[in-house]
Amino acid sequence: MNAPLVDDITAALADASARFLAARPKTVALHEAAKAVMPGGNTRTVLFTPPVPIRVAKAEGAHVTDVDGFTYVDLLGEYSAGLYGHSHPRIGRAVGDALAMGLNLGAHHAGEVRLAEAVTRRFDLDLVRFTNSGTEANMMALAAARAFTGRQKIMGIKAGYHGGTLYFGAGGAAVNAPFDVVLAPFNDITATRKLITEHGPALAALIIEPMLGSGGCLPADRAYLEMLREETRKHGIILIFDEVMTSRLAPKGLSHALGITPDLKTLGKYIGGGMSFGAFGGRRDIMEQFDPTRANFLPHAGTFNNNTLTMTVGFAALDEIFTPAACLDLNRRGDRLRERINDLFMRYQVAVQAKGIGSLINIHPLAGEINAPEATAKADPRLRQLLYLDLLEEGYYIAGRGYMALSLVVSDEHCDGFLAALDKVVTKRRHLLTPR
Structure with missing residues (x-):
């Protein structure tokens, strides 16, 4: 990766982080309060995502709303534990x-x-x-x-x-x-x-x-x-x-x-x-x-x-x-979504791909074959964070590492909306995601 592109990624991430923080004063304040009583304001490592993690005030169905009032479609699914959505x-x-x-x-x-x-x-x-x-x-x-x-x-x-x-x-x-x-x-x-x-x-x-x-x-x-x-x-x-x-x-x-x-x-x-x-x-x-x-x-x-x-x-x-029929339906929906995500990335010829099976998906900012963890370790963590922040801005919540776990209440319409949001993000960041 050449130096100008590295600088471009750093600048884009800094801008996205600044927008995130400026729009969420209550989130920032709550994080500062958390830091006074928990190391780094955290009691569960995986949830910590820079610049500060979101703080959810309410969750219902397929949505979570943070303390600043922003509502997101929840595609994280509590790291696969939240299979039934919120408040079933x-x-x-x-x-x-x-x-x-x-x-x-x-x-x-x-x-x-x-x-x-x-x-x-x-x-x-x-x-x-x-x-x-x-x-x-x-x-x-x-x-x-x-x-x-x-x-x-x-x-x-x-x-x-x-x-x-x-x-x-x-x-x-x-x-x-x-x-x-x-x-x-x-x-x-x-x-x-x-x-x-x-x-x-x-x-x-x-x-x-x-x-x-x-x-x-x-x-x-x-x-x-x-x-x-x-x-x-x-x-x-x-x-x-x-x-x-x-x-x-x-x-x-x-x-x-x-x-x-x-x-x-x-x-x-x-x-x-x-x-x-x-x-x-x-x-x-x-x-x-x-x-x-x-x-x-x-x-x-x-x-x-x-x-x-x-x-x-x-x-x-x-x-x-979660009957056998519900299981099959959910995982077919996940397979369709992953295939559509990869079709989008191929259409734009960007160095990004989705891996997984069924309702568990992970987006990696990488080109080439990925069949072992040594390959995923080569991804630029700044690109992962940038995609995460961009998708939050579009109203979709995934893990900072690109991981998604669809719940039973995530519908085809939610998947369509996510694809549209991802299209906007890739269009915006294509110059950073295209191999050089």
């Missing part, structure tokens, strides 16, 4: 049912049985246990694999993300759980097979998303996943599919759609109907380690694992709202 009436009734029953029972109840039956049936699990987040579900699945195999080491994927304590980007994070981790290159069959063979006797588990979510909505090649299934079975390694996000991409999850059965699956986000939720489950012999009637069982505590709010709302959401 059936969700509201289920919340009322839970309140009527009582929130903190300190006991087993029928609601957890109903949800467990629905989850095991839907995602082909022998047994399941509930947690309060996808992070916790992945931590417990790994613990189960280590106990079952008697091995300690785990294999992850470079740039993989499995929760706040299991981030494998840039070699890992200082806050990660202290697992002995081997990282394999995504979609590289030869190199990954070699690593599995080399470390096989010490590996308890291999954990992967069938499509990298935080890694840029990059689908794993079927051949790559089939190799993982073959090699882990050969070496006695527990194969864990993190389907916290990807389980929404097909009626029984992405792994089922691909025809590949892992030993354990982890779930989360939307299955709780918008409440805090996670789950892990799969093979009976692995999961039975948690049976408290067995000698030397594995303990799994959690005050809110079976809380009535999540159990009640989650069952209503999965059983009545």
Whole structure:
């Protein structure tokens, strides 16, 4: 990228940031107040987007409104957890049912049985246990694999993300759980097979998303996943599919759609109907380690694992709202939108493309093939931020990294509006987005 273009991008971003701040005095003031009581004014890293994050005052249906009164079509979908949109009436009734029953029972109840039956049936699990987040579900699945195999080491994927304590980007994070981790290159069959063979006797588990979510909505090649299934079975390694996000991409999850059965699956986000939720489950012999009637069982505590709010709302959401038919319809809409986005980029011959499957989409300011996180890392972060700010100005809310998760209330009309807004943005920024 030549120097004049670099200067042009910097100037364009500075102008867009200045307009954003000038139009949102309440947002800026609230951010300053937040900084006095939270580091950087933040308690959830992914939400921090420069120059300051938006602060939402109200959300309804497919829209969010910030504290300065700007309303946006919400295409972020709470990073895939907000599948049902905002204030869904059936969700509201289920919340009322839970309140009527009582929130903190300190006991087993029928609601957890109903949800467990629905989850095991839907995602082909022998047994399941509930947690309060996808992070916790992945931590417990790994613990189960280590106990079952008697091995300690785990294999992850470079740039993989499995929760706040299991981030494998840039070699890992200082806050990660202290697992002995081997990282394999995504979609590289030869190199990954070699690593599995080399470390096989010490590996308890291999954990992967069938499509990298935080890694840029990059689908794993079927051949790559089939190799993982073959090699882990050969070496006695527990194969864990993190389907916290990807389980929404097909009626029984992405792994089922691909025809590949892992030993354990982890779930989360939307299955709780918008409440805090996670789950892990799969093979009976692995999961039975948690049976408290067995000698030397594995303990799994959690005050809110079976809380009535999540159990009640989650069952209503999965059983009545996100039916298999609704799942197929949503993901077809997402596929159509992604194809139309890419058609737009090709029409203007800009170095931008959309990746993903179904209702999960990520826009990358990049040309060329993108099938591994190393490619997405080459994108100019200033262009990502510029596209984010420009789309906010047009009334559409996505993640700063270009990520989108369509909710059930995002309609074809919303998608049409987004395409029109994106057309305006690309027309305006074409000189910055065109390869030179």
